[in-house]
Amino acid sequence: MALTLYKCDILGSHRDHADCSLCVTREAKYNCAWCSSTCAYSESCKHSPTKECPKPRIDMDIKLGSVTPTSGPKSGGTHVAITGQNLNIGSSIYVFFDDLPCIVNASQTSSSRLLCVTSAAPRPTTVSKLTLMIDGANRTLFKPYVYKQDPTILEIKPLRSFVSGGRMITVHGTNLNIIQKPEMIVYSESSSTIINKTSVVSKHPQLMLRRTESVVEKMLTNWMALCMYKYLKDYAGSSLFLLYKAIKYQIEKGPVDAITHDARYSLSEERLLREQIQHGVVVSTGTTPYLDNSVPTILSAAGDLDTTGNSHVYHLVKPLDDHPYIT
Incomplete structure (x- = not known):
């Protein structure tokens, strides 16, 4: 006759620690059960033995x-x-x-x-x-x-646009940079139907100093300045300056948008000011002292839509109009 000696607390333990999963999965002939917090012989358990393990409790720090x-x-x-x-x-x-x-x-x-x-x-x-x-x-x-404080709108400009759209609208206000998803909704005058809905950029102060040219234009400008200085100075400089003056003269024949820099007589389709704006020419008189102490009277022409600053620039560069370039 074979005799088997065993202890349920040993069969249901791992590294000297009671393990419920080992206890309840032993062969039924051992009659081991989980008793409170240890593995014991079912008939000797002083508490209610169970064949199911309690749900584990995991303490995590939040x-x-x-x-x-x-x-x-x-x-x-x-x-x-x-x-x-x-x-x-x-x-x-x-x-x-x-x-x-x-x-x-x-x-x-x-x-x-x-x-x-x-x-x-x-x-x-x-x-x-x-x-x-x-x-x-x-x-x-x-x-x-x-x-x-909630954002407020102080000014919107321009106040007019073309029917086909495509004009940039600038909004000035306070606390615009706290808006997570800024949106601009434009309503028509005759109804409340939304005719345009688009995202806008918050008026962060540093953005006002950002230049408008693209990365390619900046790279080309720096490359020409560093690598082509001698060639431009000795050969192509005067021709390029004359081309610049001719383009500038052509553009300034009509109105130029001070915000978008679109011009009525722009040579670029993307920079064409499509609004039909009535404008005229205003002739101003001023004096500019020269180094020889002479003070000649200078007549300069400007558009009636130009700012005072533009008029000052036209007046200052008027004496140089007879010189194609300066060395």
Whole structure:
């Protein structure tokens, strides 16, 4: 007769630690069961033995990182991204900016990133703390966000355009850079039907200093300046200057848009000012002292649509019109 000696607490353990999965999967002839927190012989268990293991409990630490963007209009509607760790481990997730709820988008929430939409604030204010509630766990982040005054529009120009469209419209205002998805909607005068809907660029101060030429034009200009200086100076300089003066004279015969630089007599189809604008010629009289102490009277012509600055330029360059170029 064969005799088998065994202990359920050994059969149901791994490296001296009780393992429920090993205990309940042993052969039925051993009659081992999970008893409270250890593996034991079923008939000797003082508690209710079970053949199923309890659900595992995993404790994860929820951490908050940063908030992007850090400001938005007080009317709300800003999509805010919150970074951190283990942000999606709970069944219920809520975010508050002080007492104002930020509606969580559960479909775009991951372990490291959570998205929510801000609600409206009664006035511009700095949020003292962000509260993240995941089930029973609460985490806070101090001074994460600023509600700013809603954007305002001070000026729109130009106020007219062609029926076919295609003209650039510039909007001046305040707090335009806090808009996440700026859009411009143009309505016709006779109805409220939307005739154009397009994105606009926020009026950041540095953009006002940006030059208009393309990268190719900048590269060509630098290359000509560095590599062709001697050739331009000795051979082609005068011809190129005469060409420049001729093009400039042709363009300045008619009105030029001060914003887009489109011209009525432009040689480029892309820079053609298609609006029919009535204009005339104004002759101004001025004096410019020369080095020989003479002060001749100078007559210069300008368009009646030109700015005062343009008139000053025409007056200054008038004495040079008789010289094709200066060495």
